[in-house]
């Protein structure tokens with residue numbers, strides 16, 4: 641059974657979450673403050689942590705940051721009160737896997753939970769689709785509207801790395817480490833060029849990318865707007 645640690649200090653919301661998630665078949669434990677959450681998350685191997693940002697004693701950002709610093713890899717979804725870009729970026733930077741903005745519907749939340757669990761469990765599927773693009777990870781082939789797209793091996797690797805981390809910000813350094821390997825001297829410019837080439841080959845409007853997104857000079861993020869919908 642998949643176990644979820646819900647960290648929420650408002651009793652009514654915590655109860656609602658417990659009920660919704662239990663109905664979905666998850667085993668739920670609730671922690672009402674940040675310190676309890678940090679302790680429980682390290683004591684017990686939860687499958688996922690649903691973490692409110694505004695918490696007594698220790699806020700959600702501090703909880704997430706400390707857990708990641710301690711080496712905990714449990715997926716974390718932040719519950720943010722406001723749809724503030726700065727808050728989202730901060731959350732993703734400190735190692736949260738996704739965020740949901742309050743108020744949210746149980747359907748939306750469950751779709752996010754499923755997406756995060758699947759992403760963190762199995763990496764990417766053998767075949768992954770977004771828009772008119774089809775990526776075959778076994779044959780290392782990419783098609784656009786059924787026609788082969790010519791990607792270089794490094795472009796394919798950049799794309800695969802971004803898809804695997806979809807929804808999550810990857811800094812240029814992280815991309816370099818995962819694609820080229822650490823200890824290799826690769827400039828940010830090289831990363832940017834690979835992204836530009838991928839956008840040119842895969843995006844309908846490369847100047848206004850829908851999937852291969854830049855985040856304020858921090859790095860890149862792959863987003864598939866259709867994915868959450870197909871999982872409902």
Ligand code: CA
Pocket residue numbers: 648649650692693694695
């Ligand atoms: Ca709260």
